[in-house]
Amino acid sequence: xxxxxxxxxxxxxxxxxxxxxxxxxxxxxxxxxxxxxxxxxxxxxxxxxxxxxxxxxxxxxxxxxxxxxxxxxxxxxxxxxxxxxxxxxxxxxxxxxxxxxxxxxxxxxxxxxxxxxxxxxxxxxxxxxxxxx
Amino acid sequence: xxxxxxxxxxxxxxxxxxxxxxxxxxxxxxxxxxxxxxxxxxxxxxxxxxxxxxxxxxxxxxxxxxxxxxxxxxxxxxxxxxxxxxxxxxxxxxxxxxxxxxxxxxxxxxxxxxxxxxxxxxxxxxxxxxxxxxxxxxxxxxxxxxxxxxxxxxxxxxxxxxxxxxxxxxxxxxxxxxxxxxxxxxxxxxxxxxxxxxxxxxxxxxxxxxxxxxxxxxxxxxxxxxxxxxxxxxxxxxxxxxxxxxxxxxxxxxxxxxxxxxxxxxxxxxxxxxxxxxxxxxxxxxxxxxxxxxxxxxxxxxxxxxxx
Numbered sequence: 001x002x003x004x005x006x007x008x009x010x011x012x013x014x015x016x017x018x019x020x021x022x023x024x025x026x027x028x029x030x031x032x033x034x035x036x037x038x039x040x041x042x043x044x045x046x047x048x049x050x051x052x053x054x055x056x057x058x059x060x061x062x063x064x065x066x067x068x069x070x071x072x073x074x075x076x077x078x079x080x081x082x083x084x085x086x087x088x089x090x091x092x093x094x095x096x097x098x099x100x101x102x103x104x105x106x107x108x109x110x111x112x113x114x115x116x117x118x119x120x121x122x123x124x125x126x127x128x129x130x131x132x133x
Numbered sequence: 134x135x136x137x138x139x140x141x142x143x144x145x146x147x148x149x150x151x152x153x154x155x156x157x158x159x160x161x162x163x164x165x166x167x168x169x170x171x172x173x174x175x176x177x178x179x180x181x182x183x184x185x186x187x188x189x190x191x192x193x194x195x196x197x198x199x200x201x202x203x204x205x206x207x208x209x210x211x212x213x214x215x216x217x218x219x220x221x222x223x224x225x226x227x228x229x230x231x232x233x234x235x236x237x238x239x240x241x242x243x244x245x246x247x248x249x250x251x252x253x254x255x256x257x258x259x260x261x262x263x264x265x266x267x268x269x270x271x272x273x274x275x276x277x278x279x280x281x282x283x284x285x286x287x288x289x290x291x292x293x294x295x296x297x298x299x300x301x302x303x304x305x306x307x308x309x310x311x312x313x314x315x316x317x318x319x320x321x322x323x324x325x326x327x328x329x330x331x332x333x334x335x336x337x338x339x340x341x342x343x344x345x346x347x348x349x350x351x352x353x354x355x356x357x358x359x360x361x362x363x364x365x366x367x368x369x370x371x372x373x374x375x376x377x378x379x380x381x382x383x384x385x386x387x388x389x390x391x392x393x394x395x396x397x398x399x400x401x402x403x404x405x406x407x408x409x410x411x412x413x414x415x416x417x418x419x420x421x422x423x424x425x426x427x428x429x430x431x432x433x434x435x436x437x438x439x440x441x
Contacts, residue, residue, distance in 0.1 A: 032347075033401075034347060034399060034400075034401060034402060036344055036346065036347050036349070036399050037344070038342065038344040038349075039312075040314070041344070111401070111402040112402075113399055113402045115342070115344060115349055115397075115399075116342065117187060119187065119222060120239075120243075120244040120310040120311075120312055120317075121222055121227050121229070121234065121236065121244060121246065121310070122187070122191070122220075122222060123310070123312065123317055124229060124308070124310060124319065125319070125338065125340065125353070
């Protein structure tokens with residue numbers, strides 16, 4: 001039971017291969033996966049640590065949704081690492097694709113969370129006894 | 134107020150325009166493994182976009198452990214294992230965890246709402262017990278039962294000691310919400326409209342939130358004046374409630390204060406670790422009531438919170 005729970009929690013934080021894509025298992029790990037913005041902030045300046053591993057030496061390219069061209073391509077590699085500095089303003093994906101095609105063999109979603117609101121009513125704190133959050 | 138200003142877009146656009154596009158980069162070293170390469174500092178942002186409108190509904194749940202102490206005598210602390218957050222925000226009307234409100238004024242400097250709410254003092258009276266007291270006197274090393282006052286000499290019947298019942302009051306009032314680089318401020322004035330305590334409360338609070346990475350911390354302070362009518366209804370011992378074990382007490386109005394700290398560590402966009410603590414000092418007059426065992430309320434909670 002505990003093992004299943006651990007597996008479930010771990011799967012929440014991991015970028016998994018895209019279902020139905022290249023049968024060669026590829027694992028893409030990106031850190032961080034979350035950008036937290038305060039109400040008046042417009043972007044996070046993030047240096048992403050991007051790592052991937054494949055069971056077959058393949059030519060892969062790393063893509064960023066905001067870029068028309070791959071960030072980087074690796075010729076016949078089993079793994080790769082890359083650091084990428086970027087401003088983040090909205091949710092987007094990094095993904096790996098074969099050098100010869102556009103399909104996504106593994107992807108990682110980077111999410112933007114805005115804490116606070118421009119609507120002041122959503123920021124009001126109630127004084128209820130049970131309100132602890 | 135609900136949308137970023139044109140200025141924000143202009144600044145963002147300038148950042149994007151100034152950021153050179155990243156380029157495709159082939160690994161010069163062929164082989165089975167690629168080494169880490171730090172890209173030149175060429176920040177790239179997504180194309181500027183409007184912040185998506187917020188949903189009308191807000192659902193949240195916190196699961197963990199916490200409690201609020203109960204300042205009443207013969208009472209139990211209030212456990213907080215599940216904390217639900219249910220709110221709906223329309224153009225002007227809103228429902229926020231049992232507060233019903235209507236935005237009268239909303240401009241760049243402040244928002245004024247008319248709000249109907251339930252008084253929160255009543256919540257403590259839902260967690261009280263009845264105790265039975267035997268009156269005894271110690272004489273020569275032995276405890277001897279004595280008749281309680283006004284019991285006409287009966288010594289064997291224990292006397293009931295019970296916290297009187299109190300009703301929920303519906304209160305209507307105005308609140309002004311302020312915010313800026315300096316933090317958030319709230320002014321509130323509420324009056325009973327349910328003929329329950331027929332009093333009023335005026336309060337002010339201030340909070341400031343820091344966000345660093347995935348961590349946010351928000352300390353807050355507040356003061357509240359509770360009128361004599363409100364204070365006496367909930368915390369006084371009225372003439373018809375006087376018992377041999379409970380002396381009468383009339384409560385005047387007074388000022389109480391509170392301080393709190395709310396922290397969050399965001400694990401994902403919808404899940405966070407939440408830890409909060411709050412200290413509330415009751416007014417001096419309320420603290421002296423025979424119904425009050427502790428002149429303060431301490432609340433704390435630690436757990437996971439989800440926002441849907």
